[in-house]
Amino acid sequence: MAEVESLLHKFGQDAQRIEDSVLIGCSEQHEAWFALDLGLNSSFSTHASLPKSEVETELQGSFIELRKAIFQLNSMDSSLLFTAQALLRWHDGHQFCSKSGQPTRKNIAGSKRVCPSNNIIYYPQMAPVVITLVSDGTRCLLARQSSFPKGMYSALAGFCDIGENMEEAVRREVAEEVGLEVENMQFSASQHWPFPNSSLMIACHATVKPGQTEIQVNLRELEAAAWFSYDEIATALRKKGTYIQQQNEAFPFLLPPKLAIAHQLIQEWVEKQTCASLPA
Ligand SMILES: NC(=O)C1=CN([C@@H]2O[C@H](COP(=O)(O)OP(=O)(O)OC[C@H]3O[C@@H](n4cnc5c(N)ncnc54)[C@H](OP(=O)(O)O)[C@@H]3O)[C@@H](O)[C@H]2O)C=CC1
Ligand SMILES: [Mg+2]
Numbered sequence: 001m002a003e004v005e006s007l008l009h010k011f012g013q014d015a016q017r018i019e020d021s022v023l024i025g026c027s028e029q030h031e032a033w034f035a036l037d038l039g040l041n042s043s044f045s046t047h048a049s050l051p052k053s054e055v056e057t058e059l060q061g062s063f064i065e066l067r068k069a070i071f072q073l074n075s076m077d078s079s080l081l082f083t084a085q086a087l088l089r090w091h092d093g094h095q096f097c098s099k100s101g102q103p104t105r106k107n108i109a110g111s112k113r114v115c116p117s118n119n120i121i122y123y124p125q126m127a128p129v130v131i132t133l134v135s136d137g138t139r140c141l142l143a144r145q146s147s148f149p150k151g152m153y154s155a156l157a158g159f160c161d162i163g164e165n166m167e168e169a170v171r172r173e174v175a176e177e178v179g180l181e182v183e184n185m186q187f188s189a190s191q192h193w194p195f196p197n198s199s200l201m202i203a204c205h206a207t208v209k210p211g212q213t214e215i216q217v218n219l220r221e222l223e224a225a226a227w228f229s230y231d232e233i234a235t236a237l238r239k240k241g242t243y244i245q246q247q248n249e250a251f252p253f254l255l256p257p258k259l260a261i262a263h264q265l266i267q268e269w270v271e272k273q274t275c276a277s278l279p280a
Pocket of ligand 1: 158
């Protein structure tokens with residue numbers, strides 16, 4: 001706190017803004033961890049912006065976009081940063097009560113906001129998203145959106161509609177995006193993901209009926225989708241070098257970064273194929 005105060009003083013800022021911090025976790029030694037929006041991205045903060053390059057010099061570091069940092073972070077740092085970014089962004093977007101129009105107030109930890117005029121409490125929200133790795137028994141289906149990094153393919157993902165359960169969302173998303181009917185869904189794991197706002201990614205494996213593998217790519221949602229063999233996926237998983245280096249290959253085929261739950265699904269599928277091919 002003393003360090004942050006001295007940084008704020010150095011840049012002529014009111015130390016009072018430390019109260020805008022939000023609690024994002026706790027170390028194994030029971031030290032509380034907080035996140036504070038320094039206001040370098042002006043749309044994110046109600047306070048005056050700090051000069052980015054001067055803060056970088058002062059802190060001997062450099063700010064990079066979270067989407068790019070994903071390729072370099074370890075799982076503990078990423079979890080803290082994902083929580084921090086999602087929570088700070090939620091506070092920024094909930095400054096006013098949607099019923100009374102009055103300013104809302106953050107509680108000390110930053111786990112909610114309250115409207116003093118009618119006591120309505122606002123809690124941070126996450127949007128449930130299903131992500132499915134579809135397999136036909138020997139191949140798995142991956143797709144890419146035009147916004148993905150060059151050459152990157154991932155599992156099919158989509159937001160749950162209101163009133164839907166996970167199974168219904170998986171069936172609808174796979175049918176909408178590639179025109180396939182899935183069966184045998186199996187839950188794998190879940191993950192908080194800070195994009196586009198704050199999503200709860202619910203990951204599962206699913207299969208298609210034998211012989212029913214013809215894809216109809218929905219070009220409004222996807223740029224491409226295709227079946228990939230075990231060898232293609234296993235080779236892509238073994239690739240060395242940074243993401244930038246891999247993207248610069250003549251025909252890059254890249255899988256999502258290790259921190260993404262899509263990567264975990266793909267890894268699990270490869271392991272399952274390896275086990276299935278072993279002699280009994
Ligand atoms: N961690 C991981 O491994 C992965 C994470 N993801 C994440 O999953 C998310 C969802 O995948 P995506 O294929 O884009 O989803 P969808 O296939 O559902 O398509 C996105 C569209 O859904 C509509 N939509 C419905 N509800 C929401 C909502 N709550 N927030 C935003 N848009 C909504 C929007 O359409 P309209 O604009 O027409 O309203 C949006 O353009 C992505 O944002 C991505 O960050 C994806 C792959 C891997
Ligand atoms: Mg989608």
